[in-house]
Amino acid sequence: MxxxxxxxxxxxxxxxxxxxxxxxxxxxxxxxxxxxxxxxxxxxxxxxxxxxxxxxxxxxxxxxxxxxxxxxxxxxxxxxxxxxxxxxxxxxxxxxxxxxxxxxxxxxxxxxxxxxxxxxxxxxxxxxxxxxxxxxxxxxxxxxxxxxxxxxxxxxxxxxxxxxxxxxxxxxxxxxxxxxxxxxxxxxxxxxxxxxxxxxxxxxxNFHNAELTKIALNSYCTLKITFANTIAEICEHLPGGDADVVTKALGADTRVGQKYIKGGLSYGGPCFPRDNRAIAYSAKKFGCQTPLAEMTDKLNDYHRKERIPNVILGILKKKNVKSIAVLGLTYKADTTLVEESAAIHVVRALCAAGIKVKAYDPAGVPAAQKEKGLESVKYCASSEECLKNEKVVFIASPWPEFKKLSKADFIKHMGTAPVVYDGWSMLGLKTDSELEYLEIGKAF
Ligand SMILES: NC(=O)c1ccc[n+]([C@@H]2O[C@H](COP(=O)([O-])OP(=O)(O)OC[C@H]3O[C@@H](n4cnc5c(N)ncnc54)[C@H](O)[C@@H]3O)[C@@H](O)[C@H]2O)c1
The missing domain is CATH 3.40.50.720 (NAD(P)-binding Rossmann-like Domain)
Incomplete structure (x- = not known):
């Protein structure tokens, strides 16, 4: 009532x-x-x-x-x-x-x-x-x-x-x-x-405690995500390494918990990055130190601006191609926002490295078109158009419609032996002689 x-x-x-x-x-x-x-x-x-x-x-x-x-x-x-x-x-x-x-x-x-x-x-x-x-x-x-x-x-x-x-x-x-x-x-x-x-x-x-609780909570989530991303990076260097296996076991301990402990692309959007920076600002204002918040911010940038783009450049080099299809530009699914989106940072780094990027997003293209450093991107009207004749695809945002893409779809649109690099581990495909399926946090 x-x-x-x-x-x-x-x-x-x-x-x-x-x-x-x-x-x-x-x-x-x-x-x-x-x-x-x-x-x-x-x-x-x-x-x-x-x-x-x-x-x-x-x-x-x-x-x-x-x-x-x-x-x-x-x-x-x-x-x-x-x-x-x-x-x-x-x-x-x-x-x-x-x-x-x-x-x-x-x-x-x-x-x-x-x-x-x-x-x-x-x-x-x-x-x-x-x-x-x-x-x-x-x-x-x-x-x-x-x-x-x-x-x-x-x-x-x-x-x-x-x-x-x-x-x-x-x-x-x-x-x-x-x-x-x-x-x-x-x-x-x-x-x-x-x-x-x-x-x-x-x-x-009281007001002060509530003001601090709000930004502290989001800052703590960013710390947890970034910790999982570090685990993911280490796993990529271990034979048989699998961040999902490790973080699932970590999260089973109730002191850690299962939420926000999955290795992935990096966090973004209009709240997490800024609330994390805000706690660092507030701490300094009161004469306190927050190296954790500052390091989280730096590491998050490292993952989306350097580490993942470098992995992709390595994949493209191995396939001997200089172009890629990118599915997803928003910082998450079901939004039009690309603010602080990992996808945008990755695409910007690829463009700067001279890679031709074709991109499709169900709702984020108008916002992406306003971003600096993405001027050379060719935007597509569907995932089919984006995948057409590309050898490598990067899944950069977890839109539900990408989950529906099957091995047959990739082969049909991309041709033989495509590489699918899944930034959100959402497709659950398997590598075989017809398709190579790669994920963040898994050794390959
Ligand atoms: N969107 C989120 O996910 C989210 C989550 C948690 C907290 N917040 C916080 O909520 C606040 C609003 O966020 P949002 O995403 O809804 O913003 P928004 O930009 O989507 O909307 C803000 C609205 O306020 C209106 N506005 C601006 N000045 C006004 C005024 N003087 N009088 C009346 N309306 C005015 C704007 O025209 C706009 O429609 C921010 O402080 C944000 O940090 C947002």
Whole structure:
């Protein structure tokens, strides 16, 4: 059962729009607010302005509970709780700017000046240790009111993955709430309890601890992934070496666990790399050292910019060819994003080495076309076109449609004895006299 709240969502991007759809799906009346009139119009026409599986259908199915506006006054006055989910872009030094969050905070603060009822403000955008204290001060200044008495403030970051935001948002392992006071925390707690499909633990704490927990969690995941990638590299040098065999056994120990301990290409996307750099930035700001986070970042770059491209160059040399088919450009499946994508780094290194690259991706080509160093890439409209007459193919993103490619498909499109280098170990083929199947983390 939803609480009695009406929820406003400031920022209707990848995360905000999906959260809006989920709140409406669970029965809340939701008001979306964005500065982008085109996104607002789409939502009011019951269409998703963003690419995320399931969101469009969810908006359509719950359209009677969803409205959107560019007017923050309407959004605040007609709701009891406002979620702020606007960008906090990374800076050169690893910090995040809160300039867009502050724009929204200034608007909400000035509207709260005249609003009689108690209102809770929730920052879901990722911020850094210390930011929530400034946001609280700024809200008190712009509203002329007291936090904890006249309004509540929470920090409530999400741990979702693009491509599965709905599932992750409704079935989280845990919920993190940084709270200005008990009343604000209780308010948000009650919403999450009514929202989720599972029974996650809800961790409530002060702002500083919550700010650190958010970036520490992602930083720890990057460390684990990079450790697995190091195991994979070692395995490639051992006769019969197989990283999957090793990491499966490692993960069976509950101190390690099975998740994020599989050797592969390297991590990417809009969250992991920047949250890892942000913890290094924050640590330095407080006079602490984080060589682990810095080394993780360096090693991740080594895998995607040097190690894997060098393995591929070796394969091409052995086959005596100077061209390759690359399937997948996005940093993972079910997204249009190529930000920090390992596939992009590998392709860039291959282009720089003078290799002719043909590439196909179900959704990432428009974004890839804007990337520097990929100007010579020939983009294809299908995997068939991409594979045609190539001797070597590299599977660079784990799109489900690539999983369906069979040995017969590769031979049909590529000709005799093709080499399939699977960056995600997803095809499960076998090397024989007709096809060579190579994987990251396995000796060959
Ligand atoms: N996308 C993810 O996977 C993810 C995961 C965890 C955390 N986050 C965090 O969530 C935040 C938002 O990420 P996103 O991926 O949804 O961003 P996004 O770029 O997809 O969307 C942001 C939206 O905010 C809107 N916006 C900007 N300024 C505004 C303003 N003043 N008022 C109203 N709307 C405004 C933009 O027009 C855009 O629609 C970031 O801090 C990000 O780090 C994102």
């Amino acid at each position: 939803p609480t009695k709240d009406v929820i406003s969502v400031f920022g209707l991007g990848k995360l905000g729009c999906t959260m809006l759809a989920c709140f409406a799906h669970k029965g809340w009346k939701v008001i979306g607010m964005d500065v982008l009139a085109s996104s607002v119009k789409k939502i009011n026409n019951a269409e998703s302005p963003i690419y995320e599986p399931g969101v469009d259908a969810m908006i359509k199915a719950n359209k009677e509970r969803i409205t959107a506006t560019t007017d923050p006054v309407k959004a605040v006055n007609e709701s009891t709780i406002s979620f702020i989910i606007v960008p906090t872009p990374s800076q050169e030094d690893g910090s995040f700017t809160t300039v867009y969050v502050n724009e929204v905070v200034a608007e909400i603060g000035s509207i709260l000046r005249a609003k009689k009822d108690f209102h809770t403000i929730v920052v879901t955008s990722t911020v850094l240790p210390g930011d929530m204290a400034h946001i609280k001060e700024f809200l008190e200044k712009t509203s002329g009111k007291k936090c904890g008495k006249d309004f509540g403030l929470c920090y409530n970051p999400d741990f979702i993955a693009l491509g599965s935001i709905i599932k992750n948002f409704l079935n989280p392992d845990m919920i993190l709430i940084g709270e200005s006071d008990k009343r604000a925390g209780e308010h948000l707690h009650s919403i999450h309890e009514a929202l989720v499909d599972n029974k996650p633990t809800i961790h409530r704490m």
